[in-house]
Amino acid sequence: MAERLFQFRLHSSHHGxxxxSEDVVVEFLTDAGEWQSQELSLTMPGFRLYLISLLLCQHVYLVANARERGLPLQAVDADFKVTTSSDWILKRVEGDFRLRLDPAAADQERGRVDAEAMAHLQERMTLCPVSRNLPGGVHKRIDLRLLG
Structure with missing residues (x-):
């Protein structure tokens, strides 16, 4: 039985x-190989809504905890892949989140973003309620790294 792969990407800006979060854009890779912007609606396929909710929950927890720690977040980019069995049962969830800091932020603010802060953000992302409710057999990998 062939697996199914669902791929998304996200970009958000964080100013002021x-x-x-401002200008949050979520895109879905179609079967035709084209990235399609996603506008959430009641006519969107339910399974896609579920997968987008998983991605957005991770993003919300990342941004909320960065704000709580006073980290000068400027942008978040993410690639998100979900693999299912041929009958749509989740097998793997993999996310690669990349953070950019505000270059105009004070050195003191930028200095708060160290290995401990990054580990804290990554650990807090695991507490997203949508992720926590995935079945135990689903392989979950969420990576977080700082750009520049």
Missing amino acids: PDRQ
Whole structure:
């Protein structure tokens, strides 16, 4: 039985003193090999909504914890892959999240982003309720790294 692969990518911007998520864009790789922007609606296939909710939950936990720690987040880019069996049962969830810091932020703010802070963010992302409710047999890998 062949596996199914669902691929998404995300980009968000975080400007100003509050570093709220702005301009969040989620794209889906279609069977034709084209990236298609996703606008959530009740007409979207339910399984795709579920997978997007998994991606967005990870993103929300990443951004919320970065804000809580006062990290000068400027942007987040992510690649997200979900592999299922041929009958749509989740097997693997893999996310690669990349952070860019605000180059205009003070050195003190930028200095808060160290190995311990990155490990904290990654650990907190595992607490996303959508992820926590995945069946135990699903392989989960979420990587987090700092760009530049």
